[in-house]
Amino acid sequence: xxxxLPGPRIPSLCLGRQLGRQLGRVxxxxxxxxxxxxxxxxxxxxxxxxxxxxxxxxxxxxxxLESDTTSYGVTLQGQLVGPPSWFFDIxxxxxxxxxxxxxxxxxxxxxxxxxxxxxxxxxxxxxxxxGLPVVSADPPMRDEGRQPLDEAARRGMLDPLSAIQxxxxxxxxxxxxxxxxxxxxxxxxxxxxxxxxxxxxxxxVSTYNLYHGPARRCEVTLKPVGGFRTSGRDxxxxxxxxxxxxxxxxxxxxxxxxxxETETDLGKLLLHLIEASGS
Numbered sequence: 715x716x717x718x719l720p721g722p723r724i725p726s727l728c729l730g731r732q733l734g735r736q737l738g739r740v741x742x743x744x745x746x747x748x749x750x751x752x753x754x755x756x757x758x759x760x761x762x763x764x765x766x767x768x769x770x771x772x773x774x775x776x777x778x779l780e781s782d783t784t785s786y787g788v789t790l791q792g793q794l795v796g797p798p799s800w801f802f803d804i805x806x807x808x809x810x811x812x813x814x815x816x817x818x819x820x821x822x823x824x825x826x827x828x829x830x831x832x833x834x835x836x837x838x839x840x841x842x843x844x845g846l847p848v849v850s851a852d853p854p855m856r857d858e859g860r861q862p863l864d865e866a867a868r869r870g871m872l873d874p875l876s877a878i879q880x881x882x883x884x885x886x887x888x889x890x891x892x893x894x895x896x897x898x899x900x901x902x903x904x905x906x907x908x909x910x911x912x913x914x915x916x917x918x919v920s921t922y923n924l925y926h927g928p929a930r931r932c933e934v935t936l937k938p939v940g941g942f943r944t945s946g947r948d949x950x951x952x953x954x955x956x957x958x959x960x961x962x963x964x965x966x967x968x969x970x971x972x973x974x975e976t977e978t979d980l981g982k983l984l985l986h987l988i989e990a991s992g993s
Contacts, residue, residue, distance in 0.1 A: 759778075759779055759970070759990065759991070760776060760777070760778050760989075760990070760991045761776065761777045761778075761779075761970060761971070761987060761989075761990050762774070762775070762776045762777075762987070762988055762989035762990070763775045763776075763777075763971075763985050763986060763987055763988065764795075764922075764985070764986050764988050765983065765984070765985050766922070766983070766984040766985075766986065767978075767980055767981055767982070767983050767984075768980070768981045768982070770796045770797060771795055771796045772794065772795065772796050772797075772798055773792055773793070773794055773795060774792060774793055774795045775790065775791070775792040775985075776790070776791045776792070777789070777790050777878070778790075779878065779879075779882070781814070781879065783814065784813055784814055785811070785812070785813050785814060786811065786812060786813075786814060786819060786876075786879045787809070787810070787811045788808075788809070788810045788811075788875040788876065788878050788879060789807075789808065789809050789875075790806070790807065790808040790809075790875060791805075791806070791807055792805065792806040792807075793805040793806070802830070802831060803829070803830075803831050803832065804828070804829070804830055804831075805828070805829040806826065806827065806828050806829075807826075807827045807829075808824070808825065808826045808827070808874070808875050809823075809824070809825050809875070810823070810824045810825075810873055810874075810875030810876045810879075811823055812841075812876055812879075814879075817883055817887075818880065818883070819872065819876050819879040819880050819883070820841075821839070821841050821847070821872060821873050821876040822840075822841055823838070823839065823840050823841070824838065824839040824847075824873035824874070824875060824876065824901075825837070825838045825839075826838075826874075826900075826901075834852075835851075835852065835853060836851065836852055837849065837850075837851040837855075837901045837902075838850050838851070838901075839873050839899075839901055844869065845869045845870040846865060846868060846869045847868055847871065847873070847899060847901070849901050851901070855901075855902070858943055859943050859944050859945055860902065860903075860941050860942060860943050860944070861940050861941060861942055861943075861944060862940065863903075863904055863939075863940040863941040864940075867899075867904050867939060867940050867941075868899050868904065871897050871898060871899035871904060872896050872897065872898055872899070873898070873899065873900065873901075874898055874900050877896045877898050877907070880893075880896045881893040881896060885960070885969065886968070891911055891930065892909045892910070892911040892912075892930060892932035892958075892960070893909050893932075894908075894909060895907045895908040895909050897939075899941075902941050903938070903939075903940070903941035903942055903948065904938075904939040904940050904941050905936050905937060905938050905939055905952075906936070906937045906939055907934060907935070907936055907937075908934070908935045908937070909932050909933070909934050909935075909958075910932070910933040910934075910935075911930070911931075911932060912931040912932065912933050912957075913930075913931060914928055914929070914930060914931070915928070915929050915930075915931040915959060916928055916929070917929050917959060917961070917972065917973060920986075922984075922986045922988075923972060923973055923986045923987060923988070924963070924972065924986075924987045924988055924989065924990065925961055925963060925972040925973075925987060927961065928961065929959040929960060929961035929972060929973070930959070930960040930961065930969065931957065931958075931959055932957070932958040932959075932960060933955070933956075933957055933958075934955065934956045934957070934958055935954065935955055936952070936953060936954050936955070936956075937954075938952065938954075950979045953976045953977070953978055953983070955976065955977075956974055956975065956976035957974065957975045957976070958971055958973075958974055959971070959972050959973040959974070960972065963990055970987065970990060971985075971987065972986075972987045973985065973986055973987065
């Protein structure tokens with residue numbers, strides 16, 4: 715099921731161009747938001763979200779989850795939409811895979827690709843036997859004036875997409891309650907995610923969202939640990955707090971992420987579930 719979406723409200727083409735440039739610069743942070751916005755879903759399920767900023771739909775994101783008793787896989791696809799897409803063609807694609815040990819994900823490989831008007835960039839993490847992620851990238855990574863991040867802060871960490879699997883397992887163990895949190899390393903930055911359960915809320919009927927009714931409200935805090943640029947450029951685009959709303963789409967079904975609210979340097983950002991399929 716897909717919800718008919720209202721038209722965008724962008725006051726000028728100049729603003730649309732400016733917004734497109736800014737979204738291009740923070741595409742990685744939008745990816746992190748999308749990853750942290752899908753903590754629970756059934757294996758084999760496909761979830762599609764629309765990101766809204768300043769009253770306009772700006773990014774279309776889809777997340778896929780596959781797992782069995784010993785392994786897991788997560789995929790993500792996203793592209794710029796709305797007025798920013800009139801000027802820029804920005805697409806992201808991510809994959810992660812690994813094994814499950816004692817109910818916990820052990821990442822093996824993570825890859826993120828960014829296409830900016832057809833120009834491809836990628837970053838890949840391959841985890842060695844000691845649990846240390848080895849980074850490769852094209853173009854090669856530069857120093858960029860980032861804070862130092864030692865091996866201890868990277869070893870055994872979850873990549874952004876494997877974090878989905880960990881949060882899924884936590885929420886499942888809590889019978890649909892808010893997950894506890896994870897420690898994440900994305901190839902450049904390390905940050906810790908903690909979650910506070912704020913009890914039940916009610917989402918009203920909306921043309922933006924697939925779901926309305928009772929939902930579990932989870933307050934999320936993202937704490938930067940290291941690897942961020944000392945100029946502060948990363949932190950300006952990095953959301954430190956967000957509110958997640960979780961609810962089952964059918965009676966007795968698993969809870970999924972149905973809505974996200976957060977503030978960014980670009981304004982209030984909303985993420986709405988618009989389509990769900992699979993088991």
